[in-house]
Amino acid sequence: MSDGFDNWTVQLRKGILEFCVLSSIADEEESYGYELVKKLVNAPGLDASEGSIYPLLSRMRKQGLIQSRLEESDAGPARKYYRLTAIGKARSLAMQSYYDGLTDAVQSLRNPKK
Amino acid sequence: MKNDHWLTSEARHALDAWEKTHQIHWEREEADPKEVRADLEAHLWHSREGSEAPVTQTQVEMAIDDMSLPSMPVWQSTPSVTEPSRGFWKRCVDSITTPFYFSIWPLLVVLWEIFTGTLASMFFDPLSRFPQIILILFFAILGLFNLFNTFEKSKPRWLTILRGAGVIVAGYWGLLLIPVLLIGSFGYAAGVVYSIGIALIALPLFLLCAMAAAAPLYLTFGFLKRGYPDSHRTPWLLGMLLGLVLLLLVEAPSYITRIGVAQNNPALIRSFGSEETLLSMCYEGKVGRRSFTDTSGFIPNVLISGVIATNSSRKDKSEQHRELYYRVTGRAFNSEEPPHSKLLSLGPRRSPRGVTFDENLGGDGVSARVADLDLATSRLDAHIDSASGLGYWEWTMEFDNSGNRNKEARMQLLLPNEGVVSRLTLWVNGEPQEAAFSSTAKVAKAYKSVAVAERRDPVLVRWVGSDRVLVQCFPVLPEEDMRIRIGITAPLDSDGRLFLPRIIEKNFGISAELDTDIWVQGDLEMSLDGLKGKGAKDMWRETHGSLSARDLMAAHTHVKCSLPEQVTTVWTDDQFSGKKIVRTLLPSNTKTAKQSLVLVVDGSSYFGDWAEAADEAIAALRNAGHEVEVILAANEEVHKNITSLRDFNFSGGQDCIPALEAGLRLASEKKTRHLIWLHGSQPISFKSEEGFLQLLERGFHQIDFSVIDLAGGPNRLLEKAAKRIGIAGNARPSSPDKLSVELAKLIQPRSQKFQWLEQAEAPPEGKKVWDHLARWHVWQQVKEAAIGSTNHDYLAKLAAKYQLVTPVSGAVVLETAQDYKRFDLKQVDGSTTPSIPGVPEPSTALLTLLASLMLFRRKRPCAF
Numbered sequence: 021m022s023d024g025f026d027n028w029t030v031q032l033r034k035g036i037l038e039f040c041v042l043s044s045i046a047d048e049e050e051s052y053g054y055e056l057v058k059k060l061v062n063a064p065g066l067d068a069s070e071g072s073i074y075p076l077l078s079r080m081r082k083q084g085l086i087q088s089r090l091e092e093s094d095a096g097p098a099r100k101y102y103r104l105t106a107i108g109k110a111r112s113l114a115m116q117s118y119y120d121g122l123t124d125a126v127q128s129l130r131n132p133k134k
Numbered sequence: 135m136k137n138d139h140w141l142t143s144e145a146r147h148a149l150d151a152w153e154k155t156h157q158i159h160w161e162r163e164e165a166d167p168k169e170v171r172a173d174l175e176a177h178l179w180h181s182r183e184g185s186e187a188p189v190t191q192t193q194v195e196m197a198i199d200d201m202s203l204p205s206m207p208v209w210q211s212t213p214s215v216t217e218p219s220r221g222f223w224k225r226c227v228d229s230i231t232t233p234f235y236f237s238i239w240p241l242l243v244v245l246w247e248i249f250t251g252t253l254a255s256m257f258f259d260p261l262s263r264f265p266q267i268i269l270i271l272f273f274a275i276l277g278l279f280n281l282f283n284t285f286e287k288s289k290p291r292w293l294t295i296l297r298g299a300g301v302i303v304a305g306y307w308g309l310l311l312i313p314v315l316l317i318g319s320f321g322y323a324a325g326v327v328y329s330i331g332i333a334l335i336a337l338p339l340f341l342l343c344a345m346a347a348a349a350p351l352y353l354t355f356g357f358l359k360r361g362y363p364d365s366h367r368t369p370w371l372l373g374m375l376l377g378l379v380l381l382l383l384v385e386a387p388s389y390i391t392r393i394g395v396a397q398n399n400p401a402l403i404r405s406f407g408s409e410e411t412l413l414s415m416c417y418e419g420k421v422g423r424r425s426f427t428d429t430s431g432f433i434p435n436v437l438i439s440g441v442i443a444t445n446s447s448r449k450d451k452s453e454q455h456r457e458l459y460y461r462v463t464g465r466a467f468n469s470e471e472p473p474h475s476k477l478l479s480l481g482p483r484r485s486p487r488g489v490t491f492d493e494n495l496g497g498d499g500v501s502a503r504v505a506d507l508d509l510a511t512s513r514l515d516a517h518i519d520s521a522s523g524l525g526y527w528e529w530t531m532e533f534d535n536s537g538n539r540n541k542e543a544r545m546q547l548l549l550p551n552e553g554v555v556s557r558l559t560l561w562v563n564g565e566p567q568e569a570a571f572s573s574t575a576k577v578a579k580a581y582k583s584v585a586v587a588e589r590r591d592p593v594l595v596r597w598v599g600s601d602r603v604l605v606q607c608f609p610v611l612p613e614e615d616m617r618i619r620i621g622i623t624a625p626l627d628s629d630g631r632l633f634l635p636r637i638i639e640k641n642f643g644i645s646a647e648l649d650t651d652i653w654v655q656g657d658l659e660m661s662l663d664g665l666k667g668k669g670a671k672d673m674w675r676e677t678h679g680s681l682s683a684r685d686l687m688a689a690h691t692h693v694k695c696s697l698p699e700q701v702t703t704v705w706t707d708d709q710f711s712g713k714k715i716v717r718t719l720l721p722s723n724t725k726t727a728k729q730s731l732v733l734v735v736d737g738s739s740y741f742g743d744w745a746e747a748a749d750e751a752i753a754a755l756r757n758a759g760h761e762v763e764v765i766l767a768a769n770e771e772v773h774k775n776i777t778s779l780r781d782f783n784f785s786g787g788q789d790c791i792p793a794l795e796a797g798l799r800l801a802s803e804k805k806t807r808h809l810i811w812l813h814g815s816q817p818i819s820f821k822s823e824e825g826f827l828q829l830l831e832r833g834f835h836q837i838d839f840s841v842i843d844l845a846g847g848p849n850r851l852l853e854k855a856a857k858r859i860g861i862a863g864n865a866r867p868s869s870p871d872k873l874s875v876e877l878a879k880l881i882q883p884r885s886q887k888f889q890w891l892e893q894a895e896a897p898p899e900g901k902k903v904w905d906h907l908a909r910w911h912v913w914q915q916v917k918e919a920a921i922g923s924t925n926h927d928y929l930a931k932l933a934a935k936y937q938l939v940t941p942v943s944g945a946v947v948l949e950t951a952q953d954y955k956r957f958d959l960k961q962v963d964g965s966t967t968p969s970i971p972g973v974p975e976p977s978t979a980l981l982t983l984l985a986s987l988m989l990f991r992r993k994r995p996c997a998f
Binding site for chain 2: 057081099
């Protein structure tokens with residue numbers, strides 16, 4: 021495919037990855053970081069890598085969208101758990117609303133009869 | 135983290151490197167690099183899925199690869215993150231630590247040296263040999279490739295290997311140049327303390343030297359700064375090993391040479407050392423040239439001995455090095471092109487080749503090659519007279535000085551067998567000036583006073599022994615030529631050969647393109663290999679053409695004449711005594727007696743070409759019934775009872791004196807008549823030679839000491855032996871196949887004997903010949919009488935009267951009539967000097983007659 025399409029997919033994924041992270045963390049529950057990352061990496065079509073997600077998690081934590089907690093482990097490094105903050109929840113809702121509107125618009129354009 | 139051992143240290147280093155590489159990207163994404171690193175580490179641990187084995191470097195690298203792809207775009211926050219503003223100095227530091235300059239600086243320094251030779255002229259030549267230049271340029275250019283990050287993404291292991299090698303190679307030059315860096319940095323301050331004037335001039339030079347010396351250190355820093363990924367530790371170490379090997383290949387021969395010199399061990403230098411370094415050492419310690427020549431000489435000479443070494447001790451060392459050069463190579467140091475800066479020779483400036491300040495000016499030897507002095511033209515003219523069996527050469531030479539100070543040209547000439555210098559001319563202000571002949575001491579004193587002290591135009595020719603003369607001309611002015619002519623009278627040998635004179639030692643250069651123009655004429659058929667021109671008119675014959683001046687230096691060359699039946703009686707008008715000199719050929723003794731002889735062979739490197747022919751010649755002599763004992767000087771040992779010479783390995787230059795002494799003792803024991811030395815060049819005086827000369831001089835057993843000159847070249851022992859004892863016979867085989875014949879001729883009694891008479895009247899029978907007959911007769915008398923005679927004054931006057939350079943007399947041309955008067959010398963009358971007879975053309979003769987008649991007609995009215 022052309023460079024233009026590649027660039028378009030990159031831009032699209034770039035915009036959507038943050039929304040995916042917020043969506044993957046359950047509302048009132050903690051998500052285990054390793055599993056969260058695996059889930060995102062294994063999501064078909066998202067094409068995300070650990071190398072991209074961990075820096076994103078770090079930035080979102082610094083921006084106050086999520087918060088993390090470390091739990092010491094008997095062996096190996098401490099486990100990290102993520103939870104949405106209030107700002108994160110609000111951002112997640114806003115993103116959801118916007119994304120729904122966006123997909124509807126795209127759908128209506130693709131199938132005008134419906 | 136309770137347990138850190140789940141990750142190997144190599145794996146941890148790989149993670150560190152990866153974090154370092156990505157840190158800036160994470161910062162731009164507003165992520166916390168430490169947090170990201172910790173998250174990734176935890177991720178790796180959880181990925182182990184309970185395995186007990188520690189995570190290895192390979193697994194980390196694979197995980198990194200998995201985690202990094204596909205790469206995500208950099209997050210751009212709003213507002214965009216602005217880089218913290220950096221200060222001026224930080225920007226400067228950042229700028230000069232850019233890899234680009236690691237290579238550019240050293241490359242600029244190499245260019246600077248090519249154009250100016252600053253380091254080479256002030257301290258030492260950091261890149262004196264081509265392998266060094268190639269090595270340092272390779273790594274400087276490699277640094278340049280790093281700049282472009284050509285291979286940075288793929289991180290090939292070979293690049294890491296080359297970086298490791300670069301650290302060692304550049305680091306070596308960096309360490310060598312640290313003294314220069316220090317001198318360059320602090321030398322200015324020292325200059326200010328001692329002399330403000332010098333300091334002002336020297337300031338830019340000191341700074342330039344410091345900057346040049348810092349370049350290889352900078353290059354080393356560049357290679358070190360690039361570092362290496364943890365996974366490339368082995369390639370990095372391999373690279374450093376490679377660097378060491380490269381340095382050893384390039385530098386070890388030089389250091390081994392210096393060790394060999396310190397241990398006086400020619401075998402070590404011959405096997406593992408560098409002839410180039412040894413030659414360079416022959417010129418070390420010369421005033422006016424850089425004192426320290428190359429990388430191997432700088433540190434030991436400057437830091438250890440150079441600071442306290444006196445000028446005289448350096449000169450002594452040069453003498454020792456020159457002796458070693460001969461012992462290692464078998465050649466005279468001044469027969470080679472002098473060492474010069476290879477780097478400077480790549481640029482527009484001409485690299486000086488030889489000493490720029492000649493400390494042997496007016497001395498008694500040829501000594502070191504002088505920079506910027508060359509033979510510019512060379513011309514040989516000869517006339518051969520068949521009846522007298524004599525030839526006369528005139529060799530006209532011009533020297534060119536392209537330097538900026540006066541130079542003295544010195545050379546040793548090998549004359550034709552039994553030849554004598556009978557004319558010397560110097561062109562002063564375009565006019566040919568003939569020489570004054572007098573005792574050697576007188577002409578040498580005049581030359582040294584006028585040349586060395588007053589720096590005006592003289593030329594001096596002295597006999598130094600066994601058909602050898604020393605020629606000195608001074609001054610060859612800067613950007614000017616000096617022209618001289620040397621006349622030589624010499625006999626044809628029994629085979630009708632007349633050898634060409636030959637330069638065997640010189641202190642000037644001869645271009646490979648320079649030809650010697652040759653014209654040989656006479657009243658007989660003649661030929662000279664290589665000459666294409668040929669002509670004949672009535673009884674006159676000629677051959678002419680040109681031969682390479684260097685080729686003429688390299689071998690014994692002769693004109694071959696077809697001798698007609700020899701005239702029994704010839705005579706000439708002796709213009710110096712007013713009498714007739716009559717030579718009558720006596721009946722020859724054709725009886726061949728069986729002879730016993732001791733043959734001493736100089737087994738220096740040149741002899742490899744002669745060994746087979748020598749074996750055959752010895753076998754031929756033995757087959758003819760002669761008793762031959764062979765003693766060989768080879769590989770620093772004396773070998774006796776030799777049956778086959780070709781089995782030996784001939785290398786280096788031998789001290790033949792122990793072998794000659796052994797030969798002399800053997801000859802005494804066996805009552806052998808002949809001691810024959812087959813020799814090449816022996817350009818140095820060995821300390822033991824006095825013992826041999828004493829044996830030869832005082833020995834109770836009378837012996838004929840003869841020599842066969844196989845290779846030409848200066849021979850100090852032969853010079854002394856010829857002066858003190860005399861040489862019974864000498865031969866010059868022009869090629870190995872002629873050796874047998876020459877050897878046989880030496881041991882047979884002379885087949886031709888002459889009776890000489892001086893009388894008032896011309897003999898009733900006999901043929902009148904040219905006056906070279908008289909000169910050659912006197913030369914024979916003086917040569918034989920000079921050995922062991924105390925009446926040198928009489929002989930010197932006789933030789934001077936006949937205008938001859940002999941063991942007791944020399945020739946000098948001075949600039950003015952006052953100079954001659956001051957030194958009690960008399961310039962010869964131009965009408966008495968020998969010359970090449972012209973071949974009269976009929977038209978020329980007619981013109982001469984007409985001109986004479988016209989003069990006669992014009993003069994008549996004036997008479998009245």
